[in-house]
Amino acid sequence: MKIWDINPGYLGRQQLLTEHTELHSLAQVIESQLDGVGKMNSAVLRWAYHPAAVALRHAIVVEEMKMRDIEHKTPIAVPSTACEWPTLEGDWTAATQYAELADKGVAGRIPLPMSSVQLWEQHAYSVMARDLPLFKELQSQVESKAIAFDELADLLVETLRRPCHQHHWDKVVMGMWEPCLVASEASDYRSSFGRPDRLLRGIQYLSAQYQWPELWQATALTELACAVRVN
Structure with a gap:
């Protein structure tokens, strides 16, 4: 247990x-x-x-x-x-x-990461919603292979426990919405523009329907819905 x-x-x-x-x-x-x-x-x-x-x-x-x-x-x-x-x-x-x-042999919604690159891609939206400088730093470290998988894994857990910055959270949700625009149902969510909380629920629904990897395999798809936010 x-x-x-x-x-x-x-x-x-x-x-x-x-x-x-x-x-x-x-x-x-x-x-x-x-x-x-x-x-x-x-x-x-x-x-x-x-x-x-x-x-x-x-x-x-x-x-x-x-x-x-x-x-x-x-x-x-x-x-x-x-x-x-x-x-x-x-x-x-x-x-x-x-x-x-x-x-x-467990299979969840998000595939178990086989590399630092895959692990980072799965967490990128979540980190961006909390700390933009850290996002850029980790992006660079992963690309240059300057951070080991084990170190990155622990750091990402600790980072996702931090509160989100409200402005960053809003921008990340809007960024996550962009892949959803290809869906025929996207127009149903016009009334949610300017309401990122409501838009996130639309992103969750459409992601479940179409399972686009960049959203369906992202930690942010669920954790941003209950993340603590500060101004």
């Missing part, structure tokens, strides 16, 4: 549902003042003292469930307090998590 750090788009259906159940179990333990925490394995225990992170991780998992037409009726309220995430440490790194899924 695990709570993962990598984007839930990489998880197979069974891993996704199992993590959702585990998050609810952990939320109940937190509500009970950590009664039963001693029975948890280390992959779950490190989340026990981070209730806001548990709630946000649950929200991201739920977005992925919706993208795969999995019904969800059990919300977890996201606290208004600042979110502190558990650290990536020991043997349970982001690269280790990708490797474990590969060993199991």
Whole structure:
């Protein structure tokens, strides 16, 4: 039983549902003042003292469930307090998590990355919505092969935990909309122009219908829907 750090788009259906159940179990333990925490394995225990992170991780998992037409009726309220995430440490790194899924032959919405280039392409929109200078820096490092896969994998997990800049978030959503313009249904979303939140839902719907790789295989397709935004 695990709570993962990598984007839930990489998880197979069974891993996704199992993590959702585990998050609810952990939320109940937190509500009970950590009664039963001693029975948890280390992959779950490190989340026990981070209730806001548990709630946000649950929200991201739920977005992925919706993208795969999995019904969800059990919300977890996201606290208004600042979110502190558990650290990536020991043997349970982001690269280790990708490797474990590969060993199991897991197939999620997003293909497991086989190179730093593929990993970066899957996360590029998400990083751009948070930190444009970092986006440019990582783009350069990946192109020049100046960053190792393991280092990039951990850095991307940590970056996607950061709040988005509202202006960047809006621009990224509009950029994600451009591939959707080829769809015959694109004109149905004219009323959403100027409303990036609504437009993102349209992007999700059309991506599910057409599965364009640049959108369907992007972490941003789901995680931007529940990302914390600041001005």
